[in-house]
Amino acid sequence: MPPVATTSVQSDTVLEVVDLRTHFVTDDGTLPAVDGVTFSIKRGRTLALVGESGCGKSVTSYSILRLIQKPGRIAGGRILLHSARAGTIDIAQFNDNSPGLYEVRGGLVSMIFQEPMTALSPVHTVGDQIAEAILLHQPVGEAEARRLGIEMLRKVGVSAPERRFDQYPHEMSGGMRQRVVIAMALVCRPELLIADEPTTALDVTLQAQVLGLIRELQRDIGCSVLMITHDLGVVAQVADEVAVMYLGRIVEHGPVREILKHPRHPYTQGLLKSIPSLNTGARLASIPGSVPSLQAIPPGCPFHPRCPHAVAGRCDTGTPPTLQPAAAAEVTVACVRAGEIPVS
Helix, strand or coil: CCCCCCCCCCCCEEEEEEEEEEEEEECCEEEEEEEEEEEEEECCCEEEEECCCCCCHHHHHHHHCCCCCCCEEEEEEEEEEEECCCEEEEHHHCCCCCHHHHHHECCCEEEECCCHHHHCCCCCCHHHHHHHHHHHHCCCCHHHHHHHHHHHHHHCCCCCHHHHCCCCHHHCCHHHHHHHHHHHHHCCCCCEEEEECCCCCCCHHHHHHHHHHHHHHHHHHCCEEEEEECCHHHHHHHCCEEEEEECCEEEEEEEHHHHHHCCCCHHHHHHHHCCCCCCCCCCCCCCCCCCCCHHHCCCCCCCHHHCCCCCCCCCCCCCCCEECCCCCCCCEEECCCCCCCCCC
C-alpha cells in the first residue's frame, strides 16, 4: 500500500503516533499490549517513553518499524512519519513486504536494540554489517561503503576503526559492541532514532559515555530520538519530553522538567519516589504490587489496584479521560483525581 499523505500536522513534527493499538491474538483471547497510544516527536528533539517492564514500551517501538511478529498485529491507529526526504508516510498502512518499508527501516528510521550481542550477527564482521546498511540505502560501491563505515566507527569512539572494521562481535567488549550498534543505526543519517534501553547492559561509566555519544551524534546529524527506558535518571539527562506508560497506555505526558518536578499521576509519583538517593537514610520507597497480566487488566484505571489515592466507585469504573491541567498547559494526565491529588 502506498504512503498516506496528510496536511494536518505541523512541519516541525517528525513522528506522529495516533491511537496506536497493537494486539496479540492468543488461545486465551486478544491481549492489548498497546492500547490507544498517542504522542508526537519534534525534529531534533528527544522523547523518553518510560515505565516498568511489561508496560508496552518496546512493543510500541517495534510497532513503529512494523517489527511485530505473529501472533501480534497492529489493530488500529496511524504512525505518521513526516520525512524531509520522502514526504509523509503512514507506516501503519504498509504491508510486511512493501518496498517502502525497507526505505523506512534503517534509512529514515533506525533502531538501537537492547542487547548488542544479539543485535549483531556472530558470523559476520562488524564491518560487513555496517556496510550492508550503507549499500541498502545509499548509491555507493563497496569501497565507499567501507570508507563511510570506518568513518562512522571513528565518530562513535571506536579505537583503531580500520582494524575493528574487520573484526567479529565476539572479539569486542560489550561497550565496544554497543558503539558498533550505534554506528550501524546512524551511518545512513536517519531522521528518527529509536533507542530501546541502549544502556541496560552497561556499567555506569559506559552508560554515561553512550548517552553522551547519542546526544553528540544527534546534534551532528539533526535527528530526533525516541528513548525507551525505565531509568528516570537517563530521562533527566537526555530527554526534552517524557511520556509515562502503564499497561499499554500513556498516563502522563509533558516537558521533562515539569513531569520530573511536578508529577501529577500517582504512577509517575511512585516511579520518582522509587529512585535511590544517597541524601536520605530512609527506607527506599516502592510501588506496591506489580504490573498485572494483559489477561487480567483491572477495570477502570488499570493502575487503581496499586494506587494509594484510588477511590472505589470512581477509579475502578470507566477508562480515565486524558486531561490538561490548568496550571501546566503542555502536560496531559489520565487520572480522574488529577486535580485533587497533591502535586509532589
